[in-house]
Amino acid sequence: MRRIVPLVTSVVFAGALALSLQARAASSKPILIGLDTPIQLQVGKDTVAAVKMAVDEINAKGGVLGRKLAYVAADEGTDPQLGVSAINKLTSDDHANVLIGGYDSGVTLAEEPHIAQSKTIWIGVGSASPNITALVGKDYDKYKYIFRVNPLNSALQAAQIVNFANHVVKGQLGRDKVAILGESAIWVRGLVPVLVKGLEANGIKVVYQQLFDETMNDFTPLFARVKDSGAQYLLTILSHANSDVFVKQLYEARLPMPYGGIDVKSMTPNFCSRVNGAAVGETTVNFITRAPITPKTIPFWDSFVKINGRAPVYTAPGAYNSVYLYAWAVKKAGTTDADKVIKELEKADYLGVSGKIKFNKVHDDIDGTGYQNLLFVQWQKDCTRAVVWPQSVATGKVVLPPWVSK
Amino acid sequence: MLTVLIYGAVTSAILAMLAVGFTLIFGVARILNLAHGAFYALGAYCAYSLTAIFKLPLIVAALVSVALVALFGVAMERVLVRPLRQSSLAVLMITLMVALTMEQALFVVFGSQSKNVPAFINHPVNLYGVSLDGQRLLALAIAVCLIGALWLFIQRTRLGSAILAISQDPEAAQYMGIPANRIFSLVMGLSAALAGAAGVIAGPFLSVRPTMDQTAMITAFSVVIVGGLGSIPGSILAALVIGYSQTFVAFYLNPEWTGTVSLVAILLTLVLRPSGLMGRAVGA
Amino acid sequence: MRTRDWLGAAVLVGLFVVLPPLLHNQYFTGVFIVCAIDAIWAASWNFFSGLTGRENFGQALFIGGGAYTAAFLNGSFGLNPWWSIPGGIAVAVVLGLVVGFPTLRLKGPYFALATLASAAIMQQVAINLWQYTGGSEGIYGLDSLIDSSLGYYYFVLAVMVATVVVLSLIAHSRWGTILRAIKGDETACQAAGINVTVYKIASLALSAAFAGLGGVLFAHYQQAVTPNDFDVFLSISVIIMAYVGGIGSIWGAACGGILLNLMLELLRGMGEYRLWVYYLILMVVLFFMRSGVVAPLWRRLSGDRSA
Numbered sequence: 001m002r003r004i005v006p007l008v009t010s011v012v013f014a015g016a017l018a019l020s021l022q023a024r025a026a027s028s029k030p031i032l033i034g035l036d037t038p039i040q041l042q043v044g045k046d047t048v049a050a051v052k053m054a055v056d057e058i059n060a061k062g063g064v065l066g067r068k069l070a071y072v073a074a075d076e077g078t079d080p081q082l083g084v085s086a087i088n089k090l091t092s093d094d095h096a097n098v099l100i101g102g103y104d105s106g107v108t109l110a111e112e113p114h115i116a117q118s119k120t121i122w123i124g125v126g127s128a129s130p131n132i133t134a135l136v137g138k139d140y141d142k143y144k145y146i147f148r149v150n151p152l153n154s155a156l157q158a159a160q161i162v163n164f165a166n167h168v169v170k171g172q173l174g175r176d177k178v179a180i181l182g183e184s185a186i187w188v189r190g191l192v193p194v195l196v197k198g199l200e201a202n203g204i205k206v207v208y209q210q211l212f213d214e215t216m217n218d219f220t221p222l223f224a225r226v227k228d229s230g231a232q233y234l235l236t237i238l239s240h241a242n243s244d245v246f247v248k249q250l251y252e253a254r255l256p257m258p259y260g261g262i263d264v265k266s267m268t269p270n271f272c273s274r275v276n277g278a279a280v281g282e283t284t285v286n287f288i289t290r291a292p293i294t295p296k297t298i299p300f301w302d303s304f305v306k307i308n309g310r311a312p313v314y315t316a317p318g319a320y321n322s323v324y325l326y327a328w329a330v331k332k333a334g335t336t337d338a339d340k341v342i343k344e345l346e347k348a349d350y351l352g353v354s355g356k357i358k359f360n361k362v363h364d365d366i367d368g369t370g371y372q373n374l375l376f377v378q379w380q381k382d383c384t385r386a387v388v389w390p391q392s393v394a395t396g397k398v399v400l401p402p403w404v405s406k
Numbered sequence: 407m408l409t410v411l412i413y414g415a416v417t418s419a420i421l422a423m424l425a426v427g428f429t430l431i432f433g434v435a436r437i438l439n440l441a442h443g444a445f446y447a448l449g450a451y452c453a454y455s456l457t458a459i460f461k462l463p464l465i466v467a468a469l470v471s472v473a474l475v476a477l478f479g480v481a482m483e484r485v486l487v488r489p490l491r492q493s494s495l496a497v498l499m500i501t502l503m504v505a506l507t508m509e510q511a512l513f514v515v516f517g518s519q520s521k522n523v524p525a526f527i528n529h530p531v532n533l534y535g536v537s538l539d540g541q542r543l544l545a546l547a548i549a550v551c552l553i554g555a556l557w558l559f560i561q562r563t564r565l566g567s568a569i570l571a572i573s574q575d576p577e578a579a580q581y582m583g584i585p586a587n588r589i590f591s592l593v594m595g596l597s598a599a600l601a602g603a604a605g606v607i608a609g610p611f612l613s614v615r616p617t618m619d620q621t622a623m624i625t626a627f628s629v630v631i632v633g634g635l636g637s638i639p640g641s642i643l644a645a646l647v648i649g650y651s652q653t654f655v656a657f658y659l660n661p662e663w664t665g666t667v668s669l670v671a672i673l674l675t676l677v678l679r680p681s682g683l684m685g686r687a688v689g690a
Numbered sequence: 691m692r693t694r695d696w697l698g699a700a701v702l703v704g705l706f707v708v709l710p711p712l713l714h715n716q717y718f719t720g721v722f723i724v725c726a727i728d729a730i731w732a733a734s735w736n737f738f739s740g741l742t743g744r745e746n747f748g749q750a751l752f753i754g755g756g757a758y759t760a761a762f763l764n765g766s767f768g769l770n771p772w773w774s775i776p777g778g779i780a781v782a783v784v785l786g787l788v789v790g791f792p793t794l795r796l797k798g799p800y801f802a803l804a805t806l807a808s809a810a811i812m813q814q815v816a817i818n819l820w821q822y823t824g825g826s827e828g829i830y831g832l833d834s835l836i837d838s839s840l841g842y843y844y845f846v847l848a849v850m851v852a853t854v855v856v857l858s859l860i861a862h863s864r865w866g867t868i869l870r871a872i873k874g875d876e877t878a879c880q881a882a883g884i885n886v887t888v889y890k891i892a893s894l895a896l897s898a899a900f901a902g903l904g905g906v907l908f909a910h911y912q913q914a915v916t917p918n919d920f921d922v923f924l925s926i927s928v929i930i931m932a933y934v935g936g937i938g939s940i941w942g943a944a945c946g947g948i949l950l951n952l953m954l955e956l957l958r959g960m961g962e963y964r965l966w967v968y969y970l971i972l973m974v975v976l977f978f979m980r981s982g983v984v985a986p987l988w989r990r991l992s993g994d995r996s997a
Contacts, residue, residue: 073961074958080828080912080914088716109830184825210662243520245612503976513966631800635800670811
């Protein structure tokens with residue numbers, strides 16, 4: 001009897017200690033964010049930089065549910081095989097609680113079954129194909145982990161371009177004949193018919209349309225045809241294509257019309273200076289610019305520039321928003337358990353740095369007043385930028401390229 | 407019509423500049439230099455660095471770039487290729503590794519975004535009523551001059567004869583006292599210089615990215631296969647054929663197919679006449 | 691093969707059987723699956739190109755052919771994924787014959803360029819016929835052959851071992867000797883009455899068959915196919931693997947495939963320098979070890995006097 005009591009007490013004490021240590025370990029274990037992104041490309045580097053910024057900010061304020069945030073990046077390149085192995089590494093080896101990233105739609109689509117299998121939430125910040133979120137609708141239980149915060153899917157983008165064409169190209173510039181040039185990627189092929197239909201419904205005639213291979217680096221024949229078609233405005237749809245060369249050659253050819261549209265490389269703040277000012281006059285879709293879209297925009301922009309010495313590309317605001325959005329959802333759910341966090345994300349109406357973030361039924365970000373919208377930003381004199389559309393956030397009026405007379 | 411004529415000439419000129427160096431080193435040293443595209447890229451990036459970072463005037467930067475690329479080519483031949491010459495596969499592989507390593511180095515040092523190589527002539531030039539970018543016309547002129555100079559050098563000088571001798575029969579040439587190894591280095595240097603010059607002169611209007619070596623390689627391949635491996639006149643002829651075909655397709659047919667023109671040309675050549683337009687017979 | 695060779699092989703295979711469940715990590719299992727598939731591709735390449743000396747720069751044509759067949763049969767037509775295997779092999783063999791007939795009469799670099807062009811053309815076709823092939827996004831949503839990751843790994847491992855065994859047996863048989871003779875002096879073989887063309891084409895077809903099989907296994911692992919599966923980079927990677935393994939050695943090539951993929955994954959810690967370091971290592975290796983690494987090293991270590 002005399003030996004049993006101390007024995008039992010020691011055991012109970014040891015057990016309690018072990019349990020408390022276990023609990024402490026669990027609570028101090030960081031919440032890990034896995035980044036699947038092409039780390040050699042600028043979009044990848046800025047995804048990582050933006051996440052780092054958000055993580056540092058949140059940690060400085062005490063973290064989430066008493067835990068710090070941490071992140072780890074895995075290169076997905078533009079190769080599906082690399083992407084799939086990146087997903088596996090982040091989920092099975094690093095045991096990330098959430099995945100943020102994406103850029104090339106082909107890679108994302110290949111990754112999705114593997115993401116679904118790992119039952120980890122994935123928040124997209126760079127790939128635009130509608131097929132990515134369509135899977136959520138087709139098999140909710142399997143793919144409910146997929147969310148897209150940025151960019152707007154290509155169908156929504158088409159609709160917003162129609163809007164721009166109607167109000168700015170036709171309305172402000174008085175031009176109703178357009179030509180469309182785009183790269184032959186699948187997402188463009190899906191976007192163009194929607195675009196054409198919308199334009200024609202608004203009384204804008206599409207007199208020439210042509211897609212080209214993304215490796216093309218000689219556009220002069222295309223510009224000749226655009227000129228001959230009688231078009232008055234050139235709509236562009238470029239993402240992987242050689243935008244630098246496109247713009248330089250357009251300037252060389254002095255194409256006699258204003259132009260603009262989607263040009264992902266032109267979103268980069270140093271694009272215009274990179275091409276020696278040849279881009280002056282180009283209007284490009286942007287997801288963020290240094291303008292007060294929301295009260296958080298300019299603080300985010302300035303902070304990013306201060307820390308990284310360069311302005312952010314389009315994946316950065318999405319990545320930054322995703323971290324904050326996830327942190328908010330985890331706080332509301334009280335846990336990092338995926339199913340519970342998903343429930344919160346589905347109800348989100350969260351103010352980010354480029355607009356409010358809200359998801360539709362297939363977890364795709366929506367547009368609309370107050371939400372995330374395409375900003376039509378034009379390169380103007382001396383490579384300054386002005387938001388020319390939508391009216392509510394415009395900082396300047398659209399101008400003609402310097403060599404085009406009215 | 408005139409636009410197509412002049413434009414086609416410019417396109418062909420760039421193709422020729424890339425192909426001639428590639429076919430030259432094969433004809434003389436039987437080396438399929440898979441690093442040829444890397445020389446092109448290096449030329450463009452050198453021109454960029456020297457002007458943007460070291461602020462040298464363009465003409466100086468251009469000449470220095472070409473010299474640097476030539477030196478790089480010679481160094482590669484001397485250090486990496488020469489020890490492996492007995493095995494053509496080994497040479498193939500090592501030049502391939504040089505190309506891949508160079509591409510990665512460019513990614514790491516310069517980043518993935520396009521760079522701006524300044525142009526000698528920044529404005530359009532009017533030629534017979536056709537307005538064409540000045541730099542492109544300059545590229546045409548320089549290509550003609552350089553290839554012409556190379557041709558004269560090979561046909562008219564003693565060193566050129568030595569090169570011809572080596573390419574026809576390396577052993578016999580060596581018995582005659584011609585230093586094969588030094589000739590190989592010289593030819594590699596010339597080949598690299600030509601590719602580097604192409605990078606410097608075409609960089610302003612074509613894309614300058616770390617992956618630019620890949621498009622250059624595919625281009626060089628197609629021209630050289632069609633023209634005949636080892637034949638400089640063949641390469642020039644093939645460059646004209648492919649260049650004009652591409653221009654024709656782009657201007658009059660569907661621009662989406664310009665990329666496939668070179669592939670179709672390769673296919674036709676290999677099926678109909680594998681030795682190319684002016685190459686030596688290659689059937690087994 | 692000598693006893694110690696069998697022993698070495700057994701140890702190696704045993705290691706690969708035991709390692710993944712020990713590591714208990716889906717990521718590593720996935721890496722090993724790709725390693726095994728790379729091994730199949732490298733072995734298939736070495737069977738033809740290593741033995742005959744004709745460098746095939748378009749192995750990706752057969753790989754992609756097998757992969758896209760799987761995508762069409764399972765993804766587009768909804769057939770049971772197991773049909774992909776015979777389907778993929780058949781398509782790859784057909785491609786081998788179609789490409790082999792016109793190109794095998796070409797000497798040296800021309801054969802290399804012709805095969806490279808064939809794969810590039812097929813890649814362009816896959817991109818251009820986007821209504822059927824999904825263009826650059828490819829076809830995704832393929833079923834997996836075996837749902838358990840570990841289970842699939844053992845299946846692929848078994849296929850890999852079978853591939854190496856079959857190809858090695860053939861390589862050491864009369865067929866292989868004739869191929870090596872063709873490498874040495876083709877005209878002499880013809881003079882000796884050997885139907886050189888039949889042997890060359892049959893070997894290419896066999897090489898294609900296994901490459902296509904690997905392509906099918908890969909498609910069902912990744913559960914997607916894209917034009918990347920025809921890419922020249924893939925063809926070149928396969929050649930590098932076989933080269934590192936030792937030209938002419940089937941099992942060496944397989945090891946090369948495993949090693950290189952493993953190295954590529956382990957170098958992830960180098961961030962954006964990963965590929966640079968990888969290529970630098972390869973360049974050094976290729977420069978100093980001209981006959982390859984694995985097979986020559988084993989021969990030296992195990993005291994092979996015949997080499």
